[in-house]
Amino acid sequence: MSDKNTSEQQTQSTQQDTAAEQQTEQAQANASAQPEQPGEQGDQEQQTQLQQRVAELELALSKAEAKLTEQKDSVLRAAAESENVRRRAAQDVEKAQKFALEKFAAELLSTVDNLERALQLAQTSDDVSTNFVEGIELTHKGLVATLEKFGVAAVGEEGEAFNPDLHQAMSMQESTAHANNSVMAVMQRGYQLNGRLLRPAMVMVARNSGGVDTEA
Structure with missing residues (x-):
């Protein structure tokens, strides 16, 4: 083979290499210019999943807080009911002791x-x-x-104001010596047991239109 042919082959080879390098550079440039759609799509999916996960956690937290509030209310109601039962029992015992x-x-x-x-x-x-x-x-x-x-105490004294809760009026009589609507005579004493009326006092009530009304 002559030197001329050899030189031509080398030139062709060099041109081919140069063309190949240019094609490679062009391909790399094109790849760099295009947006990385697969990568961005993956990031968006991860962000969406993260948001969904946060929303699920927030919902679970909200449900847990609501359940805790409900249980707290139940405990408070149970405590209040227990206190009411205890108080009623104590009152019943106290009444039983007072009025036995x-x-x-x-x-x-x-x-x-x-x-x-x-x-x-x-x-x-x-x-x-x-x-x-x-x-x-x-x-x-x-x-x-x-x-x-x-705890048994007598009620009904002459001169005191007539009280229908304590006295039973057997009669009324005109009297200028007693205030109007006052007890002028006690025919039978009444009695209370620790403030509870056992029986009313039987009394005679004065009626005096010119006197002082004891209810005024």
């Missing part, structure tokens, strides 16, 4: 009445000895003191 003697005390009132009648009769009689009268007085005082010790 109600029937027994009511039965004793007739004995007190009989002693008072006997005492009134003895004091107005000349045939009764002083010792007998004193004995009735001591018995009466001892029984009344015992009743008072257990």
